Amino acid sequence: MASGETRAYRRIDLDQAEALRLLGSVSLGRIVFTRQALPAVRPVNHVLDNGDIVILTHEGTALAAHAQQSDGTGVVVAYEADAIDPDTHLGWSVVVTGYAHIVSDPLVLTRVLGLLRPWAPVEGRDQAVRIHPELVTGVLLTEAGGTTRLTD
């Protein structure tokens, strides 16, 4: 597309079920949290487990430390995944906001680590963190008037 050309472009909000379905169709996303009062973000892989998002992170990182609040409430994080074409910039993006907790149950840990293993081998410093979705938003980026097939 020429630089001066305008594109008929549309954003369509997705409902929660469709947004989570799309998020579950990919394995990579970005965890967003607060670190020393500054916004922080890093790419991780994820699985959906009983409606929650489970990711692996390094023990001792800011996120893991924050998620181990003494009162058990966890900390609020955001999680984003998308599939956006680098050329057309059409696709979708989903953002989940919710409390993060370290996964400590050995049985649950074994199950989710098995699911997450294909990316990063489990090391002693890796911990699983569970994010329970409180707020789910998703947007479909499409051309106005056109039909767009969701990738999954």
Place this chain on the structure above:
Amino acid sequence: MASGETRAYRRIDLDQAEALRLLGSVSLGRIVFTRQALPAVRPVNHVLDNGDIVILTHEGTALAAHAQQSDGTGVVVAYEADAIDPDTHLGWSVVVTGYAHIVSDPLVLTRVLGLLRPWAPVEGRDQAVRIHPELVTGVLLTEAGGTTRLTD
């Protein structure tokens, strides 16, 4: 790769120049900021302009509102871009942290809007936001022992 198989996997830190070069080689990233005391993230496109990252966002969004601090200091945001293979999960990720400011100079605005136009047509509600990198981190995700070609 079978589920039980482990992968020799390595993270290599990138220096600032290489990290910014990679970020500039793609046009899509995720802006990370704080909204009503909660972490927020959304995908946007970007250009590099004199070493700063410039993105488009909607006027009146939390980010734009925050970036218009009365004392002119801006707000601290993070910006993440990556190119990670969805199958092998190898690639790179770059995170920039810095102050965000609304671009108000008409000449600068015209220039950066021209660069950003190919994705989203300029609407009245779009504003350009400039992020001056204070902290740049990047990681190369590669197989141990192997050579990895950076995509650009």
